[in-house]
Amino acid sequence: MIERIEYADGATPLTGWLARPSGEARAAVAVFPTYMNTTPAVEAKSLALAEAGCVAFVGDFYGPDSPHDADTALAAMLSLRADPVAMRKRLRATLTKLADIAPGLPMIAIGFCLGGMSVLELARDGADLALVASFHGLLATPLPATAPIAPRILVCHGDVDWLVPRTEVLAFWEEMDRVGADWQFMSFAGVDHGFTNLLNPDGSANPAYHATADRQSWAALLGLIDEVAPPPL
Amino acid sequence: MIERIEYADGATPLTGWLARPSGEARAAVAVFPTYMNTTPAVEAKSLALAEAGCVAFVGDFYGPDSPHDADTALAAMLSLRADPVAMRKRLRATLTKLADIAPGLPMIAIGFCLGGMSVLELARDGADLALVASFHGLLATPLPATAPIAPRILVCHGDVDWLVPRTEVLAFWEEMDRVGADWQFMSFAGVDHGFTNLLNPDGSANPAYHATADRQSWAALLGLIDEVAPPPL
Numbered sequence: 293m294i295e296r297i298e299y300a301d302g303a304t305p306l307t308g309w310l311a312r313p314s315g316e317a318r319a320a321v322a323v324f325p326t327y328m329n330t331t332p333a334v335e336a337k338s339l340a341l342a343e344a345g346c347v348a349f350v351g352d353f354y355g356p357d358s359p360h361d362a363d364t365a366l367a368a369m370l371s372l373r374a375d376p377v378a379m380r381k382r383l384r385a386t387l388t389k390l391a392d393i394a395p396g397l398p399m400i401a402i403g404f405c406l407g408g409m410s411v412l413e414l415a416r417d418g419a420d421l422a423l424v425a426s427f428h429g430l431l432a433t434p435l436p437a438t439a440p441i442a443p444r445i446l447v448c449h450g451d452v453d454w455l456v457p458r459t460e461v462l463a464f465w466e467e468m469d470r471v472g473a474d475w476q477f478m479s480f481a482g483v484d485h486g487f488t489n490l491l492n493p494d495g496s497a498n499p500a501y502h503a504t505a506d507r508q509s510w511a512a513l514l515g516l517i518d519e520v521a522p523p524p525l
Numbered sequence: 526m527i528e529r530i531e532y533a534d535g536a537t538p539l540t541g542w543l544a545r546p547s548g549e550a551r552a553a554v555a556v557f558p559t560y561m562n563t564t565p566a567v568e569a570k571s572l573a574l575a576e577a578g579c580v581a582f583v584g585d586f587y588g589p590d591s592p593h594d595a596d597t598a599l600a601a602m603l604s605l606r607a608d609p610v611a612m613r614k615r616l617r618a619t620l621t622k623l624a625d626i627a628p629g630l631p632m633i634a635i636g637f638c639l640g641g642m643s644v645l646e647l648a649r650d651g652a653d654l655a656l657v658a659s660f661h662g663l664l665a666t667p668l669p670a671t672a673p674i675a676p677r678i679l680v681c682h683g684d685v686d687w688l689v690p691r692t693e694v695l696a697f698w699e700e701m702d703r704v705g706a707d708w709q710f711m712s713f714a715g716v717d718h719g720f721t722n723l724l725n726p727d728g729s730a731n732p733a734y735h736a737t738a739d740r741q742s743w744a745a746l747l748g749l750i751d752e753v754a755p756p757p758l
Binding site (some may be wrong): 451458462465468469473474475476477478479482504505507508511512515516 | 678684691695698701702706707708709710711712713714715737738740741744745748749752
């Protein structure tokens with residue numbers, strides 16, 4: 293069901309994972325995973341997007357050094373984020389590959405955790421997308437938006453996300469308003485970081501998983517996909 | 526399709542409007558209108574709830590003095606709100622009548638504008654509801670919650686609602702958190718008060734109407750109704 297795709301960011305080889313709909317595709321969705329890179333959880337989301345009629349392509353943050361446990365993933369993420377311009381270039385490699393694979397479709401980017409931050413970085417960077425959606429993503433940025441943002445923005449946020457205090461929520465709204473972005477924000481009381489993930493990186497149950505927030509936020513995404521890429525009648 | 530129902534709050538006669546599903550009902554929903562009292566817009570929402578398998582009962586705020594234009598409606602609303610305890614009693618009359626009409630079902634209350642404030646007032650007052658949903662409702666209250674709140678809470682809010690500044694959004698979150706309420710908050714950038722209403726009270730087009738916010742917020746409501754009152758398999 294999921295096809296391995298090799299691509300590259302300059303000299304860095306990357307490995308993505310592609311899911312295709314059974315019928316004609318209505319949109320191409322880049323899916324950016326958590327700091328753990330591709331996991332079964334994010335593959336399940338890409339399969340759900342394929343069910344919904346989208347080509348879904350899980351991007352690779354790291355290349356050959358892709359981490360396999362939480363400690364190495366944290367180090368890899370911090371390394372990636374240490375150079376925000378290089379990070380945006382890395383993210384754009386996934387969009388470029390997806391546009392090659394599925395040309396001519398409305399393009400969307402979604403992401404979880406670091407992936408949520410990533411899709412907002414792409415929006416801030418001027419990527420030509422119809423929609424971006426962040427799920428428990430980081431909202432702060434080293435390079436705040438200074439130019440109009442093309443994609444519509446959906447942010448799905450756990451109100452007690454320990455990585456994203458309310459001050460950053462307000463700062464995000466203000467940053468987005470300064471450039472006239474079209475955003476929707478869903479916040480869930482008592483819900484912590486990682487609410488879409490059933491499992492922790494070590495495979496144990498994730499206490500932050502929140503079935504309602506997961507389902508409501510996914511429904512909001514599907515509703516907006518229907519707007520930017522209507523399903524066939 | 527909509528049945529006129531006479532009821533009362535003490536000596537004040539009230540007139541509600543009832544919509545029933547074609548099959549077996551899964552929930553009873555009290556629908557509180559805007560300060561204009563029952564309008565075709567709110568009747569359409571109650572019919573949509575009946576389509577979704579709910580008994581929907583549009584409550585009456587005012588009784589025989591129900592206003593027919595924006596000026597008299599404003600005066601009537603201010604009169605109702607001048608006594609917050611009496612207002613809560615008035616709102617509870619609708620819940621009581623609905624429980625008589627459709628006993629034994631999970632009870633839900635939704636509302637728009639003054640009706641959005643109303644369902645939050647009922648939640649703060651300890652009403653035994655499974656879910657309340659406010660659409661462009663006022664979030665401030667003369668009687669903040671001091672006891673645990675039973676219903677789940679959905680608030681759908683236009684971020685530039687001229688009646689609800691961000692300071693009141695934050696104050697609402699803090700009020701709800703103090704009593705451990707289970708809330709979800711959807712906010713829509715650039716969307717003003719009244720975003721579910723196609724028409725102004727005078728019948729002219731409402732510039733604040735926002736099709737996406739209307740649709741996404743309604744979908745969020747239906748998602749939560751599915752959780753508190755699952756549809757038949």
